[in-house]
Amino acid sequence: MKLKNIFSKRNRSLLRELVITDFKLRYQGSILGYAWSILKPLFLFAIMYVVFGLMIKIGSVEHYAVYLLLGIVLWTFFSEATNQGMNSIVARGDLLRKINFPKYIIVLSTTISALINLCLNLMIVIILMLLNGVEFHFSATMLPIYILEIYILALGLAFYLSALSVKYRDTSHIWEIIMQAAFYATPIIYPLAIVAEKSNTLAQLLLLNPVTQAVQDARYSFITKESLTIHGMSDDIFFTMVPFLITILIFFGGTYYFKKNSKYFAERI
């Protein structure tokens, strides 16, 4: 997978067509169409907010509603990118059996669709921010960096999982279960501070998860300084680097595994 090839004219236009197709087909035949990509996380947010914000009152954080929405939007992005990326190769099997083109373009195109969805969802976050009277900090400009971190992690996982799905179709079921557990292991609905009250070490451990670290940092820079970040929890430079290292490791590992297996996709699917 040479960088030069990724950006060759042919591959760029193919990537673009696949992203466009993906987007057009996603809500094919539904009346609300693209609106669903905003409505789905919005409803998840509404449910979570009613349960955890109003009933159980877990959210003692300032601007909990926006705090929750941003978390859900970022999590949805991570979940969509890994899930759709994972299934993309098997789903496009008919194409792979008939024409030779760089396989990573398929995974890339589905994760880019997820990225476009994220951008739409972030607009809702900004609207809610304004309604909630959240002040805009200059640090909010850091947000793209955290999104990039989640994207690279998700892409690495999508590469690994999509290649694994070609061999074992069980992969998608296992991943579904893992993601369900991970949703609760990541402080999306509850503030990390609740964990830190009980055990500081556990909160630190949770922050080693790159998604947790990125979501907490994004909330910190975007919404409230009450959001616990890895830098706030530890002074150890090495410790604070761990989530980034994990991300890079997963990305290169996934890319390597994908590349090694991709030449046999056509005959194994």
Place this chain on the structure above:
Amino acid sequence: MSEINKSEIAISVKDLHKTFKLPHEQHSGIKQLLVNRLKGAKGYENQHVLKNINFEIKKGEFFGIVGRNGSGKSTLLKILAGIYTPDKGGVDINGSLTPFIELGVGFNPELTGRENVFLNGALLGFSRKEVESMYDSIVEFAELEKFMDQKLKNYSSGMQVRLAFSVAIRANSDILILDEVLAVGDAAFQAKCYDYFEELKRNKKTVVLVTHDMSAVERFCNRAILLSEGSLLVDGRPSIVAAKYTIHNYKSTVKDIYKKNNDKEGVVKFSIVNNKTILKYGEDIKINLDWKNLKNVKNVGVAIYKNTGEYIYGTNTIIDKVDLTNEEKITYNLKLNIGNGNYHFRFGFFGNTDQEIIQFVENGPTFSINDHTIAWGGLTELDHQWVTRNV
């Protein structure tokens, strides 16, 4: 083919091997993996699809690959197209290459004709700008001006093929790989295909064509190879390869019939006398039919079909008043007053009535009529005369 300048070679295949692992069970899952590991079983069988294939295709050559189903020709094609990876040996491609394993790759029924053109174009290696610039001529050639904003699922299959073909012929690669493209569509579409082939030939494109149609091979190819059970059997002039294909095809059908009837039932054996399977108009063909252990054969029928499906002629021993009592060997003699094409025999062994079928041979020996002196068209020549009437 001794000393050829390297730059004149478009495709070079050396010592090519391909094996597929065929899983014993259809399900590919972790459970199966664990079960197999515990049993110590491999869980798959190796199938050697291509064995030591060597050939070179020169630039500008129209190259045919023929072989029966399962001979490995599609696998070879997919390796040339870079879709499969060879186990051993390699393929050197000199120049840009576009494969047409199927027309309309990536076509999605939920997208409009227009959107599909852009998607398909991108898969064939065109940029959006390139597709835009040739969009009008694509639509015009496909004769689908009014339908481009409709979803592809509302197209008839003929319209889909036309659209796909119209995009495909824009491919401007040095090397084109075509698989059975001819098999789809009606006569008018086939004519368009043939025109396209002629154009490719005129433009000195390198073309690899995989087909069952020997007449197409003889008409277009400069060279062809015949594959059988993964090995390269013949490499040479199209007429020779076509002839070998026909004979080879017939030999393997004989083997099939033997196998089928080996255990308890009867045996049917048939052969074309002198193995003469490429004939001229009006020549005689002689077939020996032998059978054993078929109970009560009262009537033997012989029919000729064109390989494209038309029933040409058939008769049986009752119609022709031939007594078969105590006979197990018979020769059928036929004068072939039929036009150019590929034909095959079908045999039936009956009891007292046509309904009482004892044995039926669907794929009897094949033969071709290959006569360049024939100028008329159609299945056969009918008595006719022209009378000019001056007013």
